Amino acid sequence: MSGRDKKPNRRGGSEAYRTPVSRFIVSSHTARREDLPRFEPGDVISKRYHVEREIGAGGMSTVYLAADSGRSGEPVAVKVVTGETNPVRLEAFRNEFRILAHLEHENLIRVSDFGLLPESDGFFYTAEYIEGGDLGEAAADVSEDELVDYIVQVCRALEYVHARGYIHFDVKPTNILVTPEGVVKLMDFGLTALAGRALGKWIRGTPAYTSPEIITGAEVDFRTDLYSLGVTLFEITTGTHPFGTRDLHDLFHAHVVGEPAAPRSIKPGIPEYLEQAILRLLAKNPADRFESANAVIGALSRGRGVKIELQPPASTEGYLGNPPLLGRAGEMETLRAALAKIRDGESIHVNVEGPAGSGRTRLLREVYFEAQLQGYAACLGDAGEEDLFGRLLRDLGAHPGVELPEPEKPDSNPAGGFQAEDTGATLPEAAAGLIAIAEQVPVVVCIDDMQDASAEVRGVLSRLVQLLTASNAPDIFLLTAWRYTEGKEPVEVPKTTRLRLEPLSRDEVGEIAQRMFGSSKPPELFVKRLADATAGIPLAVVESIRMLVASGGIAVIEGKWRFRGGTRPFAIPESLEQFYDSQVGELSGLSHRLAFTLAQMWRPGTMTEITAVHKETPARIAEAFS
Known part of the structure; x- marks a missing residue:
């Protein structure tokens, strides 16, 4: 999320840009509601995120820069929406997190955690913190090449989102961030929905950027985002809106039947090919617009006379991305049913089993996200990680429904009052800590790669499973995963539901x-x-x-x-x-040696470590990686 400082509204507070109107679900970029609770520098959100300053605000949400104490003070953006917000907006906030959690592209913001606000019906989620300004600010004084590059990056993000079946519904300059390095990030997915989903009586978007088909109630597809992109490009290149009115009725009428002026009649320096692209994007009939965001890139490439990649090699993996969880609908329903049981006071242990690449980790991550969205105290870890239970207890202790006992002395107990192996306590005390938290709120514990667990970790979980079978068991859903190989099958655990993943059809x-x-x-x-x-x-x-x-x-x-x-x-x-x-066989010289070194490290290596091992300059190593 953006690290830009708040600036006065350049459009004079026009309703067309910020005020909800009848039948509209609008974006969060509206005037701040003064009655909404605020966090000040020094405040702590969810016992973990230490607020440094506010970096953005709208009518329904506020974004803060915070230091994440759970990740060594790493800076994060925390987006907050409070319980005073209407239910439609709260659901839109959940929807935004769900969507972003499943999208991976260099031109989109990455999100990490979702949680409840204490003493409120509100929510928050955390995302990567990125310095920068919005597209309007970034494009104010750039070269033609830089401007085209910004537009291309927006189109790449839209093509990726559309390829996943989504319509953004709120493309506009303030929802497009440009970093100091020139990387574009498409933001604010609060109104995003699957294509083909009926809008009912609601119209999604910001009035100033809304397509004719949305206003008239006609059929809507991905090209509605392209119209909004056209309005955005007209505005950032000419400095004015294509229809120049602040009256909502006149604005809607102009979107439907009005013809915009030629951009070059306002700013003669705009390239002709860019003017043609903008006017085509603003076509009233979706059939007269570009058929896709990739087609816009193609037009810019031809007009500029240079080859522009639809998705550069560096983003190929991001563009393809991980598809939605497919072929595991039955397994996911089983896990959702187990998740629902702890709400009714029933404890359960499920072990997901399958070979490497069968989808175990993905299932655990899906359940973890779902548990967060439903308000459970949830944690996710790997059985082989250092200080596993210490971190899991800290994550669970951050839930607003958990009251932790005071530690005996400051900073002596990173588990927030419950001690795990890193504090010198015995591991059974970690199980006791989980039980103590589960007596306050329902708990979901997800642990991957149990085949790598130490005897001590298995002992803790075995003890926990025994406790779950008691008549007065706490509300815990323990979800584990085991990667089995030939000769190393999962250990039979009494009172455990085994979920074996079969090959896809x-x-x-x-x-x-x-x-x-x-x-x-x-x-x-x-x-x-x-x-x-x-x-x-x-x-x-x-x-x-x-x-x-x-x-x-x-x-x-x-x-x-x-x-x-x-x-x-x-x-x-x-x-x-x-x-x-075959891939490794094609490497030669330093590239092969670097791959061998990183494989032995079993983790990402720093440039300092790699240069020390290979006695090469950073420039030489970067060249070998490329």
């Missing part, structure tokens, strides 16, 4: 491929070969597709699958091991 493999590229259905022969080669393992499917894209073997261009070599067969590795062997 051919149809499910095809659905993953289709969702990774948007709505383009892959050829049946390709799906068959992909399913056979990957044995229906989800991660193998995803990685194989990424490998084929990176190597130029396949691409989806303008909605059509393209295969290198035309209809001739092309090689799909028989396994992920074969794929990685």
